[in-house]
Amino acid sequence: MNRFFRLAPVLRARKAQEDVARGAVLQSQAEIRHAQALVKRRHLELTGSDAPTEGTARAMVASLVARQSLAAGLFDAHRMVAEAEEATQEKMDELADAAKRRRAVELLAERHAEAVRRHDLALDQQNLDELAVTAKARNAARGVDGLREERANPLRHGHGSAADREAASRAVANSVAAQRPTYDLADPAQTLAARRAALLSAQQTARPADLSDDSTDDDNRSRA
Structure with a gap:
């Protein structure tokens, strides 16, 4: 069984694509925050510029033009926020698709790892069975009951x-x-004396038997 997952390069590529999509989402979210800050600033500027109630006609016209410009800037800021939010949503959809593609390859990798693990377990069990059979045959050849x-x-x-x-x-x-x-080692002298007495009694017992044998031999010779 091939232990190397052949789609490992594909999995690395899918992870890289997901990282790129995640970076794009983060950038879009930063643009949303920038546009929202611009809206807040333009709104404060527009609120601070009140319409003139007195002065020359030229000054009043200039003030109205400035307020219109601020209002247009505020409108543009709101439009930037909407566009940034729309772009962020698109980037998030791309990130979700990239995550799905990466997960699909990861599932294949997990299945391959599980297959390799099961193959290793089966191989180890086969080796153990072979060792058990060999030991049983060796014990049977020696006449040994392998269980008891x-x-x-x-x-x-x-x-x-x-x-x-x-x-x-x-x-x-x-x-x-x-x-x-x-042997009683408490008194060596008594032990030696007892052994000598036993030897002497054995010799004395053996001497009469020797004498009787000699007398018998002499009688036989005289008769002859």
Whole structure:
């Protein structure tokens, strides 16, 4: 299975397009704020320029022309706000479309990642199954029950459970220890004297038997 997502370059391109659209939306929103500030300033200028109530006709005409100019500027500012809002809406629609296109490729990437993960899990499970089968076959060749680890002879072949092998080993050790002679190390002199007395008694017991054997041999020779 190919672990590399083939549409990764497309996904990067879609993300770049979305970033560009987001930047355009931010710029349009800044233009809206600028136009709104211009409207507020033009409105204050128009409010501050009152129509003259006295003076020459030329001065009054000039004042009216100035107020008309301020009113036209205020109208232009309102038109700029409307245009900026309309442009911002268009940019937001473009951003939404770019996000949808990017999300569509991301879904494909997520599906590919999930497929790779499932493939890896299946491969790991297959390897574990192969190891289990191999271990079972090896234990069967050695005569071992793979589940309970029991064998026929717990000492020679290691059969049986761990508790059985430990109990058998302890019993053998106890029997060997019971067959060993015991010595009292509290008084070495008494121990040596007892061993010498045992040896002397054994020698005295053996001498009459030797003498009887010699006398029997002499009788046989005389008869011959």
